[in-house]
Amino acid sequence: MKGENDLLHKTLADFLKERRPAPDLFAHCDAFSQALDFQYAIGHHMYRRVLHSANSNRVWVEDQKTGKVREMIMMGSNSYLGLNNHPRVKKAAMEAIEKYGTGAGSPPHFSGYYDLHRELESNLAKLKGAEEAMIFSSGYATNVGILSCFLGPKDTVILDKLAHASIIDGARLAGCRIVTFRHNDMNSLERVLKETKNQDGDRLVVVEGVYSMDGDIAPLKDIHFLVRKYGAKLMIDEAHATGVIGDTGKGSPEHFHLEGEIDLVMGTFSKALGGVGGFVAAKKKVIRYLRYYSRAYFFAASQTPMQVAAHNEAVKIIFEERHWHAKLWENIRFFHSELRKRGFDIENTQTAITPIVIGDTLITKEVTKFMDEQGVFVNPVPYPAVPRKKDRLRLSVSALHTKEDLQKVLDLLEEARNRFPFGKKTEATAI
Ligand SMILES: Cc1ncc(COP(=O)(O)O)c(C=O)c1O
Numbered sequence: 001m002k003g004e005n006d007l008l009h010k011t012l013a014d015f016l017k018e019r020r021p022a023p024d025l026f027a028h029c030d031a032f033s034q035a036l037d038f039q040y041a042i043g044h045h046m047y048r049r050v051l052h053s054a055n056s057n058r059v060w061v062e063d064q065k066t067g068k069v070r071e072m073i074m075m076g077s078n079s080y081l082g083l084n085n086h087p088r089v090k091k092a093a094m095e096a097i098e099k100y101g102t103g104a105g106s107p108p109h110f111s112g113y114y115d116l117h118r119e120l121e122s123n124l125a126k127l128k129g130a131e132e133a134m135i136f137s138s139g140y141a142t143n144v145g146i147l148s149c150f151l152g153p154k155d156t157v158i159l160d161k162l163a164h165a166s167i168i169d170g171a172r173l174a175g176c177r178i179v180t181f182r183h184n185d186m187n188s189l190e191r192v193l194k195e196t197k198n199q200d201g202d203r204l205v206v207v208e209g210v211y212s213m214d215g216d217i218a219p220l221k222d223i224h225f226l227v228r229k230y231g232a233k234l235m236i237d238e239a240h241a242t243g244v245i246g247d248t249g250k251g252s253p254e255h256f257h258l259e260g261e262i263d264l265v266m267g268t269f270s271k272a273l274g275g276v277g278g279f280v281a282a283k284k285k286v287i288r289y290l291r292y293y294s295r296a297y298f299f300a301a302s303q304t305p306m307q308v309a310a311h312n313e314a315v316k317i318i319f320e321e322r323h324w325h326a327k328l329w330e331n332i333r334f335f336h337s338e339l340r341k342r343g344f345d346i347e348n349t350q351t352a353i354t355p356i357v358i359g360d361t362l363i364t365k366e367v368t369k370f371m372d373e374q375g376v377f378v379n380p381v382p383y384p385a386v387p388r389k390k391d392r393l394r395l396s397v398s399a400l401h402t403k404e405d406l407q408k409v410l411d412l413l414e415e416a417r418n419r420f421p422f423g424k425k426t427e428a429t430a431i
Pocket residue numbers: 138139140141143164166208212237239240268269270271276277278
């Protein structure tokens with residue numbers, strides 16, 4: 001019983017700690033496997049659930065216990081506009097397979113660069129209001145590839161406290177000094193910029209257009225002003241902003257009328273663009289340099305023609321079919337206002353990402369299990385992915401959700417809160 005209670009409270013952070021004094025390389029895997037089996041057995045393991053249909057507002061998902069496939073409302077996908085299953089996108093991918101086959105055959109500098117790649121890069125530059133753009137095999141590789149290319153041991157990267165793992169890993173690979181400022185806090189950023197002003201080396205500030213766990217927007221106008229005032233450079237990660245913010249969904253540069261003003265605009269295809277991969281848009285000379293000195297680009301195979309054709313069509317749809325963006329925002333406004341009316345703590349989200357803060361790891365898992373049983377797919381984000389007492393569900397609204405879908409989710413969240421003791425937003429939790 002004591003053993004079970006211990007297993008119940010294990011988090012991913014525990015197995016990192018146990019790794020160090022291990023007697024052999026894989027010793028910590030036994031304890032981790034045992035904990036994982038336990039989590040599966042009690043229905044607390046809600047990762048890698050198996051889907052049997054396209055990711056959409058409704059999906060067919062395999063039940064982890066029974067193996068039966070059942071329909072669920074999907075609230076855990078980052079495909080904010082539903083473009084992963086859009087007929088134009090699928091047709092473009094199929095036509096590209098017919099014409100070019102499956103693989104690209106090589107990295108871009110050798111035989112892996114097609115007319116399709118060139119056209120996509122040109123459309124991405126337009127999307128972000130930049131001179132030129134280039135594509136990487138993943139968003140993760142894009143961040144790692146940019147930071148490790150431009151920064152070295154003498155340089156400093158200045159990061160928002162909530163920076164994504166791929167940004168941190170890029171900085172680690174670069175071997176530069178890493179300094180953080182408080183999340184979206186301009187006084188804190190200015191303090192760091194002042195403190196680092198006279199040191200050797202260059203400085204790059206990296207922020208995210210929309211933060212991936214909280215859904216709030218970086219105050220880019222103010223950040224841009226401070227970065228220029230103190231003579232640093234600015235990079236923005238548009239993973240969750242592309243397709244979502246800006247009058248027509250082009251992302252942060254459009255939203256803040258800063259087209260052509262941000263030094264490096266990085267984005268991913270894996271969210272609103274419905275695919276996989278990453279890109280960066282910048283001045284022509286910067287992109288030219290990256291193409292030769294970013295190892296994540298130079299030494300990696302090109303995206304397949306099929307992917308590139310799909311991504312290109314998705315970008316064109318953002319330009320041409322504005323109603324997806326409008327519908328996404330209608331859904332975001334409805335869902336957030338209902339959650340706030342009902343007293344849920346959804347942090348300061350301003351976009352499709354909707355955290356439901358629960359504040360306790362076990363209750364977060366129980367609520368996820370309850371929602372799963374009731375036919376709603378939500379992602380649990382427990383400690384250590386977020387700070388202690390900030391454990392949460394992470395829901396994403398999409399343009400494909402119907403009012404009926406969202407209403408059902410709202411009612412079930414209320415039922416969950418009646419069953420499990422997670423509080424309404426109070427003065428104390430609001431701080
Ligand atoms: C802010 C942010 N940057 C970068 C990435 C990495 O992108 P990808 O998953 O497309 O490799 C993600 C993905 O989760 C992200 O949320």
